[in-house]
Amino acid sequence: MRFIAVSVILCAGFFWPTFSHPRGEWTKLTLTQHWPQTFCSVEKTCTTNISFWTLHGLWPNSGMMCNTSWHFNASLIKDLIPEMKKYWPDLIEPSSSEFWKYEWTKHGTCAARAESLNSQHKYFSKALELYHKYNLTNVLKDNRIVPSEQYYTLDDVETAITSFYNVKTKIQCVHPGKGGQVQVLGQIEICVDRDFQLIDCEKSTEEIWSNDIPAVAISGQSELSVCDHSMPIYYPPVPSRS
Secondary structure, three states: OHHHHHHHHHHOOOOOOOOOOOOOOOOEEEEEEEOHHHHHHHHOOOOOOOOOOEEEEEEEOOOOOOOOOOOOOHHHHHHHHHHHHHHOOOOOOOOOOHHHHHHHHHHHHHHOOOHHHOOHHHHHHHHHHHHHHOOHHHHHHHOOOOOOOOEEOHHHHHHHHHHHHOOOOEEEEEOOOOOOOOEEEEEEEEEEEOOOOEEOOOOOOOOOOOOOOOOOOEOOEOOEEEOOOOOOEEOOOOOOOO
């Protein structure tokens, strides 16, 4: 599963081979946010009391690992680190910068083909800016979609988001294993053009970032993928402290 596998791979000390895929200029960016409670309830190697959606990444739709010699340097984004620790955390290793390093190497070096994102500071600060501008936590809450033990339909979630953004997003769930009846809300992608204006996201499996990290099945559950209209959605709440 993409959003689960990122931290697993990094924390294990394993990195993808360095290579470059020149695929031309990108035409859109995908701002991806995930729900921490879903991550940790499935991954089992982390616990969190975070009660808001956090950043997964900002991904251009063309290219990957475009310049592996352009190394991540945390000192260049020193002023952003406190905000990134809060809103763009590695949920397994909160004190680590390896998640950001991975996102920069794979996606940031490709986004940097545009002048507006041609430095580490520009890339990470723009991702944070877009994250705050398109605040999923508040949008869902304002439409009475809140973490709880009750179930929602995909139409409920789509309507809440579309009514605010007026574009199509990609809503992804962790699907149950054999015999399961409920899918778990996990990740939402919002798309913008080169001018950072909202545009529709496509749901096609041909989208190049539909599998940012190869899918893995964990605890009998399948990979993160577009939510199923025929199945109820569970939006897991923050566990209460004993």
